Amino acid sequence: xxxxxxxxxxxxxxxxxxxxxxSEGLGLTVKMSSPGWAELDADGTTLAxxxxxxxxQSGQSPILSFHVDDIMATLAHIESMGxxxxxxxxxPSFGKxxxxxxxxxxxxxxxxxxx
Numbered sequence: 758x759x760x761x762x763x764x765x766x767x768x769x770x771x772x773x774x775x776x777x778x779x780s781e782g783l784g785l786t787v788k789m790s791s792p793g794w795a796e797l798d799a800d801g802t803t804l805a806x807x808x809x810x811x812x813x814q815s816g817q818s819p820i821l822s823f824h825v826d827d828i829m830a831t832l833a834h835i836e837s838m839g840x841x842x843x844x845x846x847x848x849p850s851f852g853k854x855x856x857x858x859x860x861x862x863x864x865x866x867x868x869x870x871x872x
Contacts, residue, residue, distance in 0.1 A: 758831060760823035764796065764803035766866060767819055775806045820856075820864040828853045828869035840865070 769775040776795045779785045785797040785804060793808040805822065825831040832842060832855060839860035846855045852870040859865055 758826070758834065760825050760831065760867070763822045763824050763868070764805040765819045766805040766807050766822050768809040769806050770809055772806050772808050779804060779806075820866050822866040822868065824868050824870060826869065828855055828867055831867060832857070835859075 767775070772790070772792060772795050776787060776790050776797070779797050780787050785799050788796040788798055788803070790796075795806040797804045797806070807820075828846060832840075832846070835857065836842065841858050843856040843858055843864070846853055848854075850871075852868055854869075855867045857865045857867060
C-alpha cells in the first residue's frame with residue numbers, strides 16, 4: 758500500500774488574500790484559484806490554500822495531503838499504528854476524504870479519488 762504525496766495544505770481565512778501574498782510576495786505561480794481553494798506551484802511542490810470554515814480553523818495547518826487507492830484499508834492500517842480519524846470519512850463529488858491525526862499530532866488529509 759503506497760500513498761502518493763500530493764500537496765501541503767494551509768487552512769486560511771481569506772484565500773484570495775493568501776493567493777496574493779504567496780504569488781506576488783513570494784513569486785509562486787498560481788495553478789488555479791477559486792474562493793474556497795487555490796493551488797500554487799512552489800518549485801515542484803503544490804501549496805494548497807483551503808478556506809477555513811467559519812468556526813476559525815485557520816492555523817490548524819499545515820496539513821499533509823496524500824492520495825490513496827483504498828481509504829478504508831489505509832485508515833485501518835494507520836489507526837493500528839496510532840493515528841486517529843478526525844470526524845467521519847466524507848464523500849464529496851470527487852472521491853472519499855478523511856482527516857487523520859498522526860501519532861505526533863500532524864494533520865493528514867487522505868483522498869481516494871473517484872476512478
